[in-house]
Amino acid sequence: MKKCVCALIALIMSFPFLTACNNGDGVGNESKNQENESAAVSGSVSDESSEASEDGNKPYGWNLPVRDMDNREFRVLCREFGAGSASILGFNGEVIQRPDFDEQTADMVDIEKYRVRREIEDRYNCTITGELSSASQGDFNNIVKSCVLTGEPHYDMVFDAYGFMYTIIAEDMYADIASIDSIDLSNPWWDQNAVRDLSICKKLYFICGDINTYDNDGTWVIYYNKELAAKVIPDVNFYSLVENNEWTFDKFAQIVRMVSSDTDGVDGMSEFDTWGLGTESYNAFVHMLASGRKIAQKDENDVPYLDFQNDGMYTVMDKIMTFYSDNDNVLVANRFSGKYSNPWEETIIKAFRDGRELFYMGGLINMVGFRTIDFNFGVLPIPKYTAEQDNYYHSVSIHNMSCLGIPATTDDYDDLGLIIEALGAESKNKVTPVYYDKCMKSMYVRDEEDEAMLDIIFDSRCFDLGSVFNWGGILWEFMNINTNFASRFDAIADAAQAQLEETLEYFRK
Known part of the structure; x- marks a missing residue:
């Protein structure tokens, strides 16, 4: 039965959706973050951005198991990057959307994120909800702490910058993603440079991949x-x-x-x-x-x-x-x-x-x-x-970027891991081609030579633990x-x- 379901899903996933990008703005001010912190003290895209996986014409994630989640709700906490800024505009969430999201007026990337979320909800009989938070670094981390220590509010996934997240890792606030059996970090929808560079002693507490896009923006x-x-x-x-x-x-x-x-x-x-x-x-x-x-x-x-x-x-x-x-x-x-x-x-x-x-x-x-x-x-x-x-x-910026962390709220991450894998795979099928090929290459840069430069840039992203911590x-x-x-x-x-x-x-x- 599962094979039949997977075959049907693979057929559905083979039809791309086309819409139009809108305008936004953004400025990466890393030095400003440094000044503020001192005073207080993506998946990466690649040339694989197509709906065909390494298995040929099958979409990414075609062989992931499909499981009835019995209408379970998975909750996402996402930093609202650029909140209150006149120069960092256009960020509308990772996985989740704003309450006023309208498919008729949203930009192309956000529409694909919405469609991926709805497809995974339908496929696994679950709901994926959450909030964007404009809280300060300290207050945002306190929300995560409350989630872990009291269970209120509850979140299953957190999207924040690793330059903020690292401060509460040693307080047991985040789970080791590498230890979750239902997440395979060798899968192509995870940024392998991030997997390699951001781990310590074979443990990994934050990760980038096709499930998020703002890490790409922070390049x-x-x-x-x-x-x-x-x-x-x-x-x-x-x-x-x-x-x-x-x-x-x-x-x-x-x-x-x-x-x-x-x-x-x-x-x-x-x-x-x-x-x-x-x-x-x-x-x-x-x-x-x-x-x-x-x-x-x-x-x-x-x-x-x-x-x-x-x-x-x-x-x-x-x-x-x-x-x-x-x-x-x-x-x-x-x-x-x-x-x-x-x-x-x-x-x-x-x-x-x-x-x-x-x-x-x-x-x-x-x-x-x-x-x-x-x-x-x-x-x-x-x-x-x-x-x-x-x-x-x-x-990749330490503050003007997003990565995925999992709050340490349980010992059983099996279902959550499967949902995260499915979101990552489907995002590689649908979000990344739109972000990279249709927006970044076709609408944002103006010449073919610039497209080649973007390939060089994204193929050579790296991460320095010394700057992160x-x-x-x-x-x-x-x-x-x-x-x-x-x-x-x-x-x-x-x-x-x-x-x-x-x-x-x-x-x-």
Whole structure:
């Protein structure tokens, strides 16, 4: 009987649905999160984005068991990313939808998320409900704690940023996803880079995959103004630089310095002039990660160790910090924190929108909002540190992203695991092709060359446990823009090691 049901489901799942995308906006301000936290102290898409699985023409998840859940309700708690922000717009939930969701007016991705949820509800005789919460980091975590400790309110799935979630893992608030038998993390609807990079001692407490999309939006890239480039540096073909393995940090810095100029009629460079690069302090870390280095590496037993005090790291950081300290060529939004309530919007975003900035470095959450720009722009990978690197490496934001966590409310996650697997598989069949091929590639970027750049970017995403757990506040030292980083690293090394040991003590239990 189950084989018949699966065959029928496979037939139904083979018919795609087409709708239209709407507009939104978004700005990834990682440095702002750092400042706020200091004061208080996706599935990834890929070229497999089609409805045919590796088994041929069968859809992903065709062989998952189908079980009658007897009308069980599964509850989702999802952070409302961008709540109260004028610049991060368009996020409408992972798995669940807003109460005012209307299939006639919703955008294409949200419609597919809705259809996936309803299909899984019908298939498994269950309901999937929940809320989006705009609570602060602390209050959001307190909701999860109340769920685990008192059972009220009850949630089965949580979508939050791992830069917020990690703080309550050691309090036994989240379950080890890798230990849930009904979830197979080797399945193609889970981001295998995240599975590899985010585990500790073979345990995994948060994960990305096709079940969520905002982790994709939190992928960092370089946008560039094609018209400004054609005017100022007409002989430079950026796509050829990438294809010929010449897109390196040195080349990037050279081009930036060729473009920055005093154009506002007032002596001295200000936020109103023309800039080669608009960026933020967090991106110093992004460039470091793009070199293939990490704050924390892992050994053969999946045990992380700190790796930020060595000559190789110092060489990379010296070049990055020297470049970011060049106030005549690099516009860093954080320098204007005392002048503007939102320095990102008022400086680097404004300069790019005004056509006065060649490169803007930020998250793909900006892509939808940039569609209203009246000049042609492109997308490029974060440059390699040297041409000798085998691969590009791309950062996923620690706060402007979503991942899945499971509250530690029970010892029996069998049914929940099956529902999560089904949601992930069906999202890979329906949501990811719409998100990546129909929206990101066909509607957001403007040229075929940019589509190839997106493939490079998404194929090279990676995660650094040192930035996620931020042991000893080490990430903040990578964001402190000056060349005295070695002494700062020394000053926090013992605290970072001690906090890492505390984390390992919990994970080894």
